[in-house]
Amino acid sequence: MKLTKLELEIMGAMWTLGAASVREVQEHLPKRKRPAYTTVQTIIYRLEEKGAVRRTRKIGNALIFEAIVTRKAAHGRLIDELLHVFGGSPRMLMAQLVETGQLTLEDIRELEVTLADIASEKKSATTSAPQKAEQKRGRNPR
Amino acid sequence: MKLTKLELEIMGAMWTLGAASVREVQEHLPKRKRPAYTTVQTIIYRLEEKGAVRRTRKIGNALIFEAIVTRKAAHGRLIDELLHVFGGSPRMLMAQLVETGQLTLEDIRELEVTLADIASEKKSATTSAPQKAEQKRGRNPR
DNA sequence: ACATCTCAACCACAGCTGTAGTAGCGTCAC
DNA sequence: GTGACGCTACTACAGCTGTGGTTGAGATGT
Numbered sequence: 567m568k569l570t571k572l573e574l575e576i577m578g579a580m581w582t583l584g585a586a587s588v589r590e591v592q593e594h595l596p597k598r599k600r601p602a603y604t605t606v607q608t609i610i611y612r613l614e615e616k617g618a619v620r621r622t623r624k625i626g627n628a629l630i631f632e633a634i635v636t637r638k639a640a641h642g643r644l645i646d647e648l649l650h651v652f653g654g655s656p657r658m659l660m661a662q663l664v665e666t667g668q669l670t671l672e673d674i675r676e677l678e679v680t681l682a683d684i685a686s687e688k689k690s691a692t693t694s695a696p697q698k699a700e701q702k703r704g705r706n707p708r
Numbered sequence: 709m710k711l712t713k714l715e716l717e718i719m720g721a722m723w724t725l726g727a728a729s730v731r732e733v734q735e736h737l738p739k740r741k742r743p744a745y746t747t748v749q750t751i752i753y754r755l756e757e758k759g760a761v762r763r764t765r766k767i768g769n770a771l772i773f774e775a776i777v778t779r780k781a782a783h784g785r786l787i788d789e790l791l792h793v794f795g796g797s798p799r800m801l802m803a804q805l806v807e808t809g810q811l812t813l814e815d816i817r818e819l820e821v822t823l824a825d826i827a828s829e830k831k832s833a834t835t836s837a838p839q840k841a842e843q844k845r846g847r848n849p850r
Numbered sequence: 851a852c853a854t855c856t857c858a859a860c861c862a863c864a865g866c867t868g869t870a871g872t873a874g875c876g877t878c879a880c
Numbered sequence: 881g882t883g884a885c886g887c888t889a890c891t892a893c894a895g896c897t898g899t900g901g902t903t904g905a906g907a908t909g910t
Contacts, residue, residue, distance in 0.1 A: 570897060574793055588857080602900050607858080609898085627857055627906050641794065641804055648790050649810070651716055652783065656811045660802075660819050662783055664826075668791065669798045671823055677802050678816045684806075712867060730887080747869050749888080754867090769876050769887055 567616060569640060572601075576609050577618065577633060577640060585622055585632040709758060711782055714743075718751050719760065719775060719782060727764055727774040 569577060579594040580586060586594070592606040610631055613619040618635040652658040663669035711719060721736040722728060728736070734748040752773055755761040760777040794800045805811035 572898065578793075601898075603857090604901070605899050608900080611859085612897090626908085629858075638804070638807075642808055644790055644793060645801070645804060645808075645810070648786055651720075651786060656805055657815060657819065659787070659805075660811075660815070661822075662780070662787060663798055663801075664819070664823055665780075666784055666787075668787070669802070671820070673799060673802070674816060674820045674823060677799070677806070678813070678820060681806055681813050681816060714868065743868075744870055745887090746871070750869080751867090753889085768878085771888075 567618060567635060567640075567643070569613075569616075569618065569635075569643075572609055573613055573618070574640065574644075575599075576606060576613065577635070577637075580619065580631065580633045581637045585630050587625070587628040587630055589628065591631075709760060709777060709782075709785070711755075711758075711760065711777075711785075715751055715755055715760070716782065716786075717741075718748060718755065719777070719779075722761065722773065722775045723779045727772050729767070729770040729772055731770070733773075 575595065576591060579591045583590060583594055588607045588610055589603065591610065592600065592603050595601070595606070610619060614621065614631070618633065619631050620634055621629045622632050623630050649656060649659065652662075660669065664674075717737065718733060721733045725732060725736055730749045730752055731745065733752065734742065734745050737743070737748070752761060756763065756773070760775065761773050762776055763771045764774050765772050791798060791801065794804075802811065
């Protein structure tokens with residue numbers, strides 16, 4: 567499922583809001599680039615057709631929508647695309663981030679520690695409590 | 709300067725080829741998704757209008773084009789956009805890469821070393837031995 | 851019950867993107 | 881010099897994307 571920039575913007579609002587009416591979504595967008603109500607509506611309808619969103623109930627005469635596609639799934643897709651442009655190598659991506667100073671040595675070190683933690687957790691999970699590994703993924707839900 | 713997917717694909721070919729005719733670019737694209745000659749031509753014309761590419765000379769009756777926009781600049785722009793979606797935080801991006809297993813602990817460790825190298829080289833470059841850093845980047849292309 | 855207000859549903863449309871066909875000129879091999 | 885071929889320049893067009901207007905049904909306050 568491919569989402570456009572504006573669709574992503576709106577999904578962003580819905581991920582934050584949880585379940586919302588068109589108006590709520592529109593008002594949640596940064597005022598600078600806030601499209602007309604009907605524009606938001608149109609996009610939400612399109613998202614509905616794509617199956618990224620669904621209408622859950624009605625409050626007054628207003629429909630309430632909620633995201634079906636998760637933020638993580640959508641982000642994952644974006645990353646895959648970017649990675650493809652970068653020849654499929656995450657390292658190139660990282661290198662660029664580093665070169666442009668968007669990622670510092672500190673960031674990397676911190677990440678490494680975190681990552682090492684996770685790795686050891688995963689290890690202990692497979693050694694002491696077998697076949698439960700599935701539940702490791704998806705934990706740490708932010 | 710905003711480049712579309714196909715435009716990027718074609719810029720990719722030109723970055724690799726250095727300076728090339730429309731035909732060369734077309735034939736350099738992976739055969740699976742190789743558009744018609746005139747399609748490539750159209751895109752190159754559009755790139756020319758955008759100032760991403762320029763015609764340098766003529767060989768026979770064929771025009772030779774070369775990239776003006778650098779790979780790094782284009783990639784940087786892509787990253788900025790992605791980062792914006794991720795709320796501007798490179799860490800979120802990294803975290804996602806790690807979570808999906810697209811980035812391993814090894815990658816990070818190696819990157820850290822490389823990064824440290826670059827940092828120290830840069831430091832020494834300004835003090836003693838300039839301009840050797842280029843060769844560090846781009847190695848390990850996986 | 852009425853005026854008002856808000857939405858849903860539909861419609862319109864321009865610009866961008868991918869895709870490719872055609873006309874005609876220049877070049878090259880004879 | 882002429883015929884074949886390649887390339888340029890131009891044109892076309894459909895689908896996608898962002899943008900928002902219109903209309904009428906339904907809700908709401910009084």
